[in-house]
Amino acid sequence: MLLMRLTRLMGKSHALLLRHYLLWVFSYCLMQGLTFVLVVPIIHALLDLRVDDALMWLLPLGVGVVLTGYLHYRAAYSGFQVAATLMSQLRRRIGDHVVTLPLGWFVRANTSRLGLLLSQGVMEILGLPAHQLTPLLRAVITPAVVVVATSFFDWRVALCAAFLFPMLGLVYWWAGRLGRTADRAVQTANAQACDRMVEFAQSQPVLRTYGKSAQGYQQFDQALVAQSRAGRRQLWLVLPPLLLNTWLGQLALMGLMAGITWLVVMEGDAAQQTTLFALLVLVSRVIDPLSEVASYGSGIRMASAQMEAAENVLSQLSLPAPTEPVPLPQHYTIELRDVTFSYQPGVRALQRVSATLPANSVTAVVGASGSGKTTLTKLIARFFDPDNGVIAIGGINVKSFPVMQHMNMISQVFQDNYLFSGTLRENLMMGNPAADDDTLKNVLKLTRLDEVVQRLPLGLDSRVGEGGGFLSGGERQRAALARALLKNAPILLLDEATGALDPENQEAIAQGLNALRGHCTMLVIAHQLHTIRNADNILVLDHGQIVEQGNHQQLLAKNGRYAALWQAKVRAEGWRIVHPREDQGGDNV
Numbered sequence: 001m002l003l004m005r006l007t008r009l010m011g012k013s014h015a016l017l018l019r020h021y022l023l024w025v026f027s028y029c030l031m032q033g034l035t036f037v038l039v040v041p042i043i044h045a046l047l048d049l050r051v052d053d054a055l056m057w058l059l060p061l062g063v064g065v066v067l068t069g070y071l072h073y074r075a076a077y078s079g080f081q082v083a084a085t086l087m088s089q090l091r092r093r094i095g096d097h098v099v100t101l102p103l104g105w106f107v108r109a110n111t112s113r114l115g116l117l118l119s120q121g122v123m124e125i126l127g128l129p130a131h132q133l134t135p136l137l138r139a140v141i142t143p144a145v146v147v148v149a150t151s152f153f154d155w156r157v158a159l160c161a162a163f164l165f166p167m168l169g170l171v172y173w174w175a176g177r178l179g180r181t182a183d184r185a186v187q188t189a190n191a192q193a194c195d196r197m198v199e200f201a202q203s204q205p206v207l208r209t210y211g212k213s214a215q216g217y218q219q220f221d222q223a224l225v226a227q228s229r230a231g232r233r234q235l236w237l238v239l240p241p242l243l244l245n246t247w248l249g250q251l252a253l254m255g256l257m258a259g260i261t262w263l264v265v266m267e268g269d270a271a272q273q274t275t276l277f278a279l280l281v282l283v284s285r286v287i288d289p290l291s292e293v294a295s296y297g298s299g300i301r302m303a304s305a306q307m308e309a310a311e312n313v314l315s316q317l318s319l320p321a322p323t324e325p326v327p328l329p330q331h332y333t334i335e336l337r338d339v340t341f342s343y344q345p346g347v348r349a350l351q352r353v354s355a356t357l358p359a360n361s362v363t364a365v366v367g368a369s370g371s372g373k374t375t376l377t378k379l380i381a382r383f384f385d386p387d388n389g390v391i392a393i394g395g396i397n398v399k400s401f402p403v404m405q406h407m408n409m410i411s412q413v414f415q416d417n418y419l420f421s422g423t424l425r426e427n428l429m430m431g432n433p434a435a436d437d438d439t440l441k442n443v444l445k446l447t448r449l450d451e452v453v454q455r456l457p458l459g460l461d462s463r464v465g466e467g468g469g470f471l472s473g474g475e476r477q478r479a480a481l482a483r484a485l486l487k488n489a490p491i492l493l494l495d496e497a498t499g500a501l502d503p504e505n506q507e508a509i510a511q512g513l514n515a516l517r518g519h520c521t522m523l524v525i526a527h528q529l530h531t532i533r534n535a536d537n538i539l540v541l542d543h544g545q546i547v548e549q550g551n552h553q554q555l556l557a558k559n560g561r562y563a564a565l566w567q568a569k570v571r572a573e574g575w576r577i578v579h580p581r582e583d584q585g586g587d588n589v
């Protein structure tokens with residue numbers, strides 16, 4: 001079972017390496033068992049005072065010891081080779097697989113578990129071939145060799161040993177099962193404590209603002225208490241079977257010795273009596289590898305639980321997508337046909353949404369918070385696939401594009417933009433490493449990032465800190481927008497891309513984005529309605545459904561949901577509402 005799992009995780013192409021390792025371990029254990037057996041004729045000869053014979057047997061014993069040592073070295077070396085391959089292979093396989101998962105999979109719980117698996121988990125798994133698997137196999141193979149060899153000397157002793165050794169194995173297996181449930185609980189508690197710790201650190205400003213530092217600490221503390229409780233439970237569940245293992249091991253040895261002693265007493269043949277004495281020494285040696293495996297039990301179980309976690313990640317369904325590139329669409333009209341989507345069963349975030357975003361047009365999506373705007377945008381970017389309905393680009397179902405080809409068509413700025421801890425330039429050029437200086441300059445101007453660059457001590461070469469922490473929220477947004485614009489993709493999705501900016505900058509960027517009109521298919525979400533009033537089409541979402549659509553004037557004239565949102569905005573800003581005809585130019589509101 002363990003071996004099959006290891007083979008699966010390493011990948012079929014590396015199965016040969018694992019087989020080589022197993023072959024070395026088998027040879028080592030076989031040789032060790034045979035070397036143990038050589039003790040019998042030596043003791044036999046010594047008890048019979050046949051010193052010459054005993055010395056003669058010492059030669060094969062010496063060869064056996066040297067060979068056992070060499071094979072042990074080869075097995076250990078091969079185990080480390082497997083471990084090294086496993087480390088790179090497993091990380092690569094998980095990495096390769098994770099990039100094919102829907103972006104919606106990357107929520108905090110999954111990412112922190114993934115982090116734990118790739119760091120601590122992989123190390124625990126590769127501990128198997130590096131340290132634990134060899135003693136585990138030795139505990140099976142060496143006693144088996146001894147039992148077979150013993151049968152040539154005395155079938156009764158062999159029978160007893162053949163019965164006792166598997167019984168001991170069963171006890172170890174049972175002890176392992178008891179610990180496994182506790183190990184899982186420890187792992188879950190570890191992941192949760194890790195989550196709470198990151199959350200506690202990240203939420204300090206919020207907690208302190210609301211005077212809830214103690215409450216935040218309480219949650220972190222509770223997670224730590226749960227972690228230590230799970231650890232204690234693990235100890236309680238694992239310790240008694242561990243002690244029982246040792247105790248039963250000794251008991252089995254005693255039983256076997258008592259049995260052999262009884263056989264010696266009952267045996268009439270003096271030569272056989274001597275053999276039985278020698279067997280007594282032999283079987284006492286075999287208990288060692290058996291009891292030794294118990295001390296590796298915990299590591300084996302932890303590795304096994306981590307293998308389960310790795311299999312779990314690898315079994316997550318990838319986005320169904322072809323791998324071979326397909327011809328690019330003739331145009332970049334986006335169509336949503338009867339699209340329905342739920343995050344949780346029974347709670348629909350989008351219901352039968354149908355809309356067309358003509359190529360090179362600007363479509364705005366508005367609606368109350370929670371109405372489904374972000375969800376709609378994320379479905380176009382294939383964070384998830386819809387439960388029902390079709391999303392098409394240029395008449396082609398998005399599922400027909402390979403993941404990278406689809407991503408290449410789209411530039412996106414979402415509410416939670418991430419900047420990497422390099423320089424501002426490195427972050428921007430990620431959008432388009434081949435962008436020339438003029439393009440960069442234009443984008444900086446359009447996103448009003450140029451004034452930020454001027455202020456920064458090293459300009460574009462200033463470091464932005466982890467997650468862009470050295471920049472203000474508005475500066476981060478402008479950088480994310482600039483990065484997206486540099487990519488120059490035929491589809492641009494902007495979800496609250498300027499929400500953190502002051503009205504003056506919002507307006508300037510909205511005007512700047514106007515310049516892109518006709519160059520790409522743009523979808524814009526903005527709570528600041530004045531920034532989208534020039535859109536070609538505005539979709540009004542309410543409870544996951546499109547309830548109105550049209551341009552700004554048409555929607556105001558309808559005096560429906562959009563007009564109500566617009567009037568609420570105007571009231572909130574204390575501005576004067578003008579007649580739609582007055583608003584033709586869109587700038588005098």
Ligand SMILES: Nc1ncnc2c1ncn2[C@@H]1O[C@H](COP(=O)(O)OP(=O)(O)OP(=O)(O)O)[C@@H](O)[C@H]1O
Nearest residue numbers: 343344348349367368369370371372373374375376
């Ligand atoms: N990851 C998620 N898991 C479960 N439910 C979610 C998730 N993301 C969003 N939802 C729910 O789906 C619905 C639509 O959310 P969505 O983020 O699309 O709304 P929105 O209109 O963009 O809101 P906002 O304007 O506040 O950003 C909401 O009821 C929200 O609670």
